[in-house]
Amino acid sequence: MANRENIRNIGIMAHIDAGKTTTTERILFYSGRIHRMGEVHDGNATMDWMDQEQDRGITITSAVTSFSWKKRQINIIDTPGHVDFTAEVERSLRVLDGAVGVFCGVGGVEPQSETVWAQSERYNIPKIAYVNKLDRMGADFERTLEDIRERLSPGALAIQFPIGKEADFKAIVDVVRGVAYYFDQEEYGSNMVEKEIPEEAQDEYNMYRELLLDVLSEHDDSLMEKILEERELTANEIVPVLRKATISLKVTPVLCGSSFKNMGVRLLMDAIGDLLPSPVDKPDFQIIKDGKLSTLAPADNVPLALIYKIQIDKHVGKLLYARVYSGTIKKGDTLTNQDTGKKERVMRILQMHSNKTKDLNEISYGDIATFVGPKDVKTGQTLAGRGVKFELPKMNFPEAVISMVVEPETKGDYDKLMDSLKRLEDEDPTFFVKEDKNSGQIVISGMGELHLEVLVYRLKNEFGVNANVGTPQVAYRETILDSVEFEEEFDRELKGKKHYAKVKVQISPLLDSEEKSKNVYEMAVTKGDLSPEFLRAIKEGALGGCAAGPIFSWAVRNVKIEVVNVETKEGESSELAFSIATSTAVSRALSEARATFLEPIVKAVVLSPEEYVGDIIADLNGKRGKVLDIKHMEARQQVVCEVPVSELFGYTTRLRNLSKGRASMSMEFLKYDLVPEKIKEAIIEKTRGY
Numbered sequence: 001m002a003n004r005e006n007i008r009n010i011g012i013m014a015h016i017d018a019g020k021t022t023t024t025e026r027i028l029f030y031s032g033r034i035h036r037m038g039e040v041h042d043g044n045a046t047m048d049w050m051d052q053e054q055d056r057g058i059t060i061t062s063a064v065t066s067f068s069w070k071k072r073q074i075n076i077i078d079t080p081g082h083v084d085f086t087a088e089v090e091r092s093l094r095v096l097d098g099a100v101g102v103f104c105g106v107g108g109v110e111p112q113s114e115t116v117w118a119q120s121e122r123y124n125i126p127k128i129a130y131v132n133k134l135d136r137m138g139a140d141f142e143r144t145l146e147d148i149r150e151r152l153s154p155g156a157l158a159i160q161f162p163i164g165k166e167a168d169f170k171a172i173v174d175v176v177r178g179v180a181y182y183f184d185q186e187e188y189g190s191n192m193v194e195k196e197i198p199e200e201a202q203d204e205y206n207m208y209r210e211l212l213l214d215v216l217s218e219h220d221d222s223l224m225e226k227i228l229e230e231r232e233l234t235a236n237e238i239v240p241v242l243r244k245a246t247i248s249l250k251v252t253p254v255l256c257g258s259s260f261k262n263m264g265v266r267l268l269m270d271a272i273g274d275l276l277p278s279p280v281d282k283p284d285f286q287i288i289k290d291g292k293l294s295t296l297a298p299a300d301n302v303p304l305a306l307i308y309k310i311q312i313d314k315h316v317g318k319l320l321y322a323r324v325y326s327g328t329i330k331k332g333d334t335l336t337n338q339d340t341g342k343k344e345r346v347m348r349i350l351q352m353h354s355n356k357t358k359d360l361n362e363i364s365y366g367d368i369a370t371f372v373g374p375k376d377v378k379t380g381q382t383l384a385g386r387g388v389k390f391e392l393p394k395m396n397f398p399e400a401v402i403s404m405v406v407e408p409e410t411k412g413d414y415d416k417l418m419d420s421l422k423r424l425e426d427e428d429p430t431f432f433v434k435e436d437k438n439s440g441q442i443v444i445s446g447m448g449e450l451h452l453e454v455l456v457y458r459l460k461n462e463f464g465v466n467a468n469v470g471t472p473q474v475a476y477r478e479t480i481l482d483s484v485e486f487e488e489e490f491d492r493e494l495k496g497k498k499h500y501a502k503v504k505v506q507i508s509p510l511l512d513s514e515e516k517s518k519n520v521y522e523m524a525v526t527k528g529d530l531s532p533e534f535l536r537a538i539k540e541g542a543l544g545g546c547a548a549g550p551i552f553s554w555a556v557r558n559v560k561i562e563v564v565n566v567e568t569k570e571g572e573s574s575e576l577a578f579s580i581a582t583s584t585a586v587s588r589a590l591s592e593a594r595a596t597f598l599e600p601i602v603k604a605v606v607l608s609p610e611e612y613v614g615d616i617i618a619d620l621n622g623k624r625g626k627v628l629d630i631k632h633m634e635a636r637q638q639v640v641c642e643v644p645v646s647e648l649f650g651y652t653t654r655l656r657n658l659s660k661g662r663a664s665m666s667m668e669f670l671k672y673d674l675v676p677e678k679i680k681e682a683i684i685e686k687t688r689g690y
Contacts, residue, residue: 279366545586
């Protein structure tokens, strides 16, 4: 087992096409984890193992691997760059200690770069930035560095810079060590030659070196004293201070290279080990106990793991990707699901290398591995040892914005279809399956057209399901406009046993709340003698009552549910009774309230040459778009706006026509908002017409 101080749990994150997977492929080659480098464009990259990833040349699912580099164990998660798969980034960042942001030296900070960077900021993850593709035409290290400072991290600090631009990019200067590195392409960059900094790069080196020492001296008095004494500082004196400033989020070291040309990746690997944190550097973790957030330190006798991802493997079965936050978990251990109270046995522990596995006997705090055995576990739930009375905070995932009808080709395909959809739903927390009670249709929902397209492909080719699919539709939600109270009593005998509960709820709208686009539950009465099991059943029933709204049975959002009264009968009250009574009370209260629709709104970011921006803005205004910001960038402008999803079907083609193929757009889910009255009438007319 690796020394905890020598473990690095890091993620590789970026905008699509910035070179994440190519960079990871080089890292695995240099570490000896693989012996032949695959390429994204050839469809044989190690970490893009899914058929759809290889066919499309993009990362769809976050892949995990581990390797050793200079006596350190580095666990890497390569995350997707496409916004439709943002949940993969979210759940990966939740369990990481550090991250590498990869940027294209031509494109600079692109829209999805900002999105994933913001995701990492929510978890206070220290980062280093790697400016890639500096051999490309139009690449500019200084411009990208300034872009990172202005839009992501004011503390961005160059610790390397390139010698030569574009096709003339030939070496990298290490500002910390004061040397230049040249790379032998015939040896795939493995033969890295250290030389003196050439005269042509001395002025630039002096500028970056002075800035580096000035910034670091602000964070370390000892270093300041050495600078005032005009001592020539060594790398051994600078690196610990730089590492401390990086881990404390005061600076973001910026490196450079060209992964495809095998330049700079080994230096990046050194920086990962030297500058990013180990589990020991930030050992305390957050827990939720009795509904309150607090922190805890790892303890040998408190086994605790967060399940951050689930994957169904056709050979092994259900794989549970886990990060251990405390204690040691051994093969054969029985753990408790802190969400459900159920016992789960860990039959196997696997170390992952993309889609390949290696058996382990145990893992300890700081480790990332995969469990086989637990069955009734979902993404974001906590598995813990005996006696633990708390859980780790769950993850928040965005709402689905696109829906599609799926139907079996024959009646005989129905069971197989539903079973396969359930397995996909278990894997993906942003994929939802619902059977409409009114129409009998099976409706699947996800983050975008590409997201659903990939899942339908898997349904047919991976699970062998014969199914017909409809055209993508907007995933509308229902909500209410006023407050209603309702009381429900459940009093029945089932299988010879009495079940009783009486629950009174009040529901009210959350249209202008910070909790927008979700539902809020509150127990507004004294808990009294209610057991934890009864309290859990009431909460599940309350939120479950919002699964189907009063108009078209679409999911209800932006509602506050308060339980204002509870009555029990000794010996007769049960979890089942409380769950049914609460769910029914909420459902009937919804049916008595004035209801309307919510529509998904995305933040759209358009990059375009200036001459087309006026036409693009006018077009977006005509699509109910609201411009939030216009940023002037070199040779182009960035338009940021809010737009309803319903207005953007096929918009990529329209944007191409407006800009003669020179503009591009990316989107991310922002919120659900009330639909205008005219749109509401159109939705009702269209839906009833089906």
